[in-house]
Amino acid sequence: MTESAPPRPAKLELLVRGEDAESFELRQVSSAAAWLHMRPQRVPEGEFELAEVTSRVDRLPRFILKNTRTERYLMLTEPERFLWGLMDGRTSLQDLATAYVLRYGQFDFDVIPLLIRKLQRAQLLTLTPGSRLRRALARNRRRLILQMAEQALTALERINLASRRVHPVFDRLYRWGGFLLFTRLAALACVALAAAGIAAGVRLWHEADVVARGLGLHPIIALLAVKGLFVLTLALHQVVHGLALVHYGRRVREFGFTFLHGFVPTFYVDVTDIFMASRRARIVTAVSGTLVHLVLGALWFLLAVASPPGFLQAFAAASGMIQWQAFVIALYPFCFIEMDGYHVLVDALGVPTLKHDALAYVGSLLRGSPLVRWGAEARVFVFYVALSAVSVAAFVAFNVWMVIHATT
């Protein structure tokens, strides 16, 4: 007997009218996408009690959760108690799944839906939809600037070119040479290129004024062209992530282009299947994509050094600079951006919602009512926020200085 395929997720087609009452935008929302963005919210403190009991048979801890309003009791396992702790109305189901994998090193596709059902039946949970930013913007539509920001974000978020049938393509790419990227020889070549790139970068730095003058009469346009070319290399970054997945025998589920957070143009690859592999595999997958920027940056710097003073040299130097900036940003975890280095850090720390928790803690500290007592966890939170703030400020200052230097 064969099992019938599960029904496709239901879709709603909505028409969102513009302010002029005639213009409109059509949006298709699948139930699966809505579900992943839900943020389960447990009942407030005081409406539940949690007690730990250890089984005398298997010696495993169990937890009894009581709804003090309805007098209903639930037995939770340790992983379920962990998930319950994260259901604060701010963590989406997608984040819950990531946190679960990072903590337990494996993923059971049923554990979250089953727990949610159990909690809903015991009236211990509500589900809150979507992005806080969007809710905040929606609340303030009367302010023209926020209304425009919301409309722009909405328009950009609609752009998503993606395919879910990409695994065979990545598989072929891997067999036709992609596997070479994951050899010792490739690692050595990377180190050699990085060293050569640093040497070239230092040499260019000493001649920075001459190099910058090569951008000619339209330095802003030239820098925008450099940025445009850089966006294309983001695709290569994601392709290498995908190849790493194939290298570890995992599946590439999706590849596409979208606007991250509604305004950052980016390519992306769905690497969630790597959670089924080892920590080493997760780290290699995260780091390998960023190495694309290291290699390309080094090549651009070498080209700049080999070129005579002029537009090509300046363009190559600017491209090398932006590639290495991308390398640092992607790998450097302390910049409030959840990129590859951040994921490695939270994997290592075992705190999947580090940024969110750290910002919440520092916010509460500034308001004079810290969420957790001062200790190792609080120190990590403060360290993360402080270092990230300093890093972002330094990065912005460096770029402002560079643009001023290149254009004056």
Added chain:
Amino acid sequence: MATAAETAAFLKTIRLFREFAEPELLAFASRLRERTLRKSQVLFREGDAGDEMFLVRRGTMIISKAVTGRVEQVLDRAPAGDFFGEMSLFDRAPRSATLQAETDVELLVLDRDNLNLLIEVNPRAAAAFFQALVGVFIERLRASGNLVAEVTRWGLEATGLDMESR
């Protein structure tokens, strides 16, 4: 502006008029008004008064119903060869949905007076018209039922509500 013969040829392709003889179609076509809409133009809104039905000659109309604020649910589309607005023609109630052009659209307009004229002058053709209309009503009723079920499924899936165990 299309000639009566061109309009009659178009009407022949529409299910409501398949049983009409050529002279009946020509006479009927000459009484229809033409109307054009540019893309995004609203023809009428939910709650408006109206006593006309519309046949889509070219383009696509989008049919939506208010849900909340500026958000409306798309109920259906009316492509070329389809028709809409017939409910207000019969029950004189306000429009039940908003109709807006998704593309540039050409419409033919049938008002209540012309429908009454058809009944008086050509009862055989009018009977065929109403019989076909009932068939379309039944199809749309079934489609509405399916839409309600699909929207309910969406809600259950999106919220993870477990109704089976309640």
